[in-house]
């Protein structure tokens with residue numbers, strides 16, 4: 741197969757065993773697949789730091805009963821329209837709301853949006869999931 745290269749990796753036994761356990765746990769069928777994913781993950785991380793366009797999602801969990809909180813979260817999102825593709829609101833239970841904000845664009849601006857949302861008082865948990873638009877990834 742053209743375009744495919746093979747290379748050997750030297751690892752100490754303990755690290756190799758730990759990696760194999762991890763592979764099994766994550767249901768990879770072989771080491772190559774797992775290593776390819778790790779390499780892609782690292783390249784995506786670099787793209788996030790240096791690239792000009794990235795994609796991802798910001799998720800936040802917050803108290804449904806604090807109405808002023810929803811206003812703040814909405815205000816912030818209006819300030820970042822440039823990088824927000826969509827937002828989905830899920831009523832998790834009687835008390836909690838989950839908001840998933842899909843983002844695409846400048847990495848620094850996306851990070852700034854995530855930081856602003858995280859800083860809102862009463863937001864219980866925030867994650868920024870970093871992905872890529874896929875351009876330039878094999």
Ligand code: NI
Nearest residue numbers: 804830831837
């Ligand atoms: Ni809700």
